Amino acid sequence: MSKLTDAITWSGRGATLSLFALFPTGLSAAVHRPSGDASSRVKMYHLEDVDERLRGRTCREYDLSFDELPLNLESVVLAWLDAALTAGADVAWFAFEGSFDFDHVLTADVASQVFAMGSQRSIQLALDDRTRLATGWATKVVDLREQVGL
Amino acid sequence: MRSGGGHAIRHLRDVGLIANSRSLISKVAEFERLTSPILRSPAKTFDWKVGDTMTRAFAGEVDGRQVVVFAAKEGPYQGKVLSAVVADSAQMAQWGLP
Numbered sequence: 001m002s003k004l005t006d007a008i009t010w011s012g013r014g015a016t017l018s019l020f021a022l023f024p025t026g027l028s029a030a031v032h033r034p035s036g037d038a039s040s041r042v043k044m045y046h047l048e049d050v051d052e053r054l055r056g057r058t059c060r061e062y063d064l065s066f067d068e069l070p071l072n073l074e075s076v077v078l079a080w081l082d083a084a085l086t087a088g089a090d091v092a093w094f095a096f097e098g099s100f101d102f103d104h105v106l107t108a109d110v111a112s113q114v115f116a117m118g119s120q121r122s123i124q125l126a127l128d129d130r131t132r133l134a135t136g137w138a139t140k141v142v143d144l145r146e147q148v149g150l
Numbered sequence: 151m152r153s154g155g156g157h158a159i160r161h162l163r164d165v166g167l168i169a170n171s172r173s174l175i176s177k178v179a180e181f182e183r184l185t186s187p188i189l190r191s192p193a194k195t196f197d198w199k200v201g202d203t204m205t206r207a208f209a210g211e212v213d214g215r216q217v218v219v220f221a222a223k224e225g226p227y228q229g230k231v232l233s234a235v236v237a238d239s240a241q242m243a244q245w246g247l248p
Contacts, residue, residue, distance in 0.1 A: 096201030098232035
């Protein structure tokens with residue numbers, strides 16, 4: 001087990017992957033479930049940015065539940081990031097339970113809890129602990145935050 | 151509670167303990183009303199990792215259901231509620247809840 005697998009199975013109820021996606025103002029396109037997706041349940045939440053920290057963007061969270069840790073984690077993550085970006089998200093990322101806060105979107109202090117992220121330009125993964133915990137990954141996370149003007 | 155309420159409110163909303171139709175402010179208030187007694191006087195406490203963050207878990211009963219509230223012991227949200235769940239039977243066994 002890695003820190004990542006421990007983190008996504010923390011509840012003891014299979015595995016949960018939390019995908020966050022920022023959409024431009026007014027865009028309400030649905031994120032379509034990728035073909036072949038093996039999650040047992042997908043829940044979508046609109047995160048209410050009452051203090052307007054996201055500068056007018058809207059944020060949605062998709063909690064993907066799996067009965068067991070998916071063996072093809074990389075494929076799952078890539079497919080869902082692609083689905084969110086295809087739906088028009090400016091940026092989308094996977095992060096651990098308890099990491100999200102409007103004041104800490106893709107900030108350095110939560111970068112080690114982000115394990116995949118993408119924008120309309122590129123997708124970057126940190127599925128191994130070593131990459132995710134390295135300073136270089138935190139720099140990339142913060143770069144993405146700046147890229148989308150947060 | 152972190153800005154936006156976080157996973158804690160969403161999990162309790164999913165199981166119907168918090169109404170979905172209310173404003174965020176109302177949901178936060180309802181969450182605090184439901185969980186304050188647990189945080190003040192828990193039936194059981196234990197340490198548990200939520201995601202990659204060590205937390206102190208506070209367990210108690212709400213409307214006959216076992217609710218566990220997790221407060222961060224480390225990291226940028228130290229001292230704040232990170233998550234909350236209504237424990238199912240497997241989790242009750244896992245955490246030694248009655």
